[in-house]
Amino acid sequence: MTFQELIQKHSLTPICDSYIGDGWVPLVDDLLTKLKATGWEGEVEQVKEKFGALRVYVSNASDEHCSLIWEVEEDSLKVCERCGYKDNVTTAGEFWLKTLCPTCREQRDKE
Numbered sequence: 342m343t344f345q346e347l348i349q350k351h352s353l354t355p356i357c358d359s360y361i362g363d364g365w366v367p368l369v370d371d372l373l374t375k376l377k378a379t380g381w382e383g384e385v386e387q388v389k390e391k392f393g394a395l396r397v398y399v400s401n402a403s404d405e406h407c408s409l410i411w412e413v414e415e416d417s418l419k420v421c422e423r424c425g426y427k428d429n430v431t432t433a434g435e436f437w438l439k440t441l442c443p444t445c446r447e448q449r450d451k452e
């Protein structure tokens with residue numbers, strides 16, 4: 342699933358300045374499913390990568406919702422942002438921190 346498909350699946354309004362790699366889309370999908378299961382009725386304001394980790398900003402978040410968000414943000418440091426691979430993932434970068442598997446890091450370095 343792509344980020345655009347995620348927006349459609351969860352009936353989100355297009356989020357300005359939001360983008361993540363396809364590898365993190367399942368994390369956000371699971372998060373939104375869990376938030377809705379708790380009765381959350383807020384809006385997703387922004388989804389992005391910051392300092393090598395996933396960041397999700399929402400409105401009307403209770404402590405329970407914030408806990409779910411923080412959990413997925415922590416989990417993102419163990420998942421390649423590009424492909425979703427979960428082994429040997431590192432967060433590093435010369436100018437921008439990126440959380441990538443060895444294959445995607447090598448590919449990015451060539452770009």
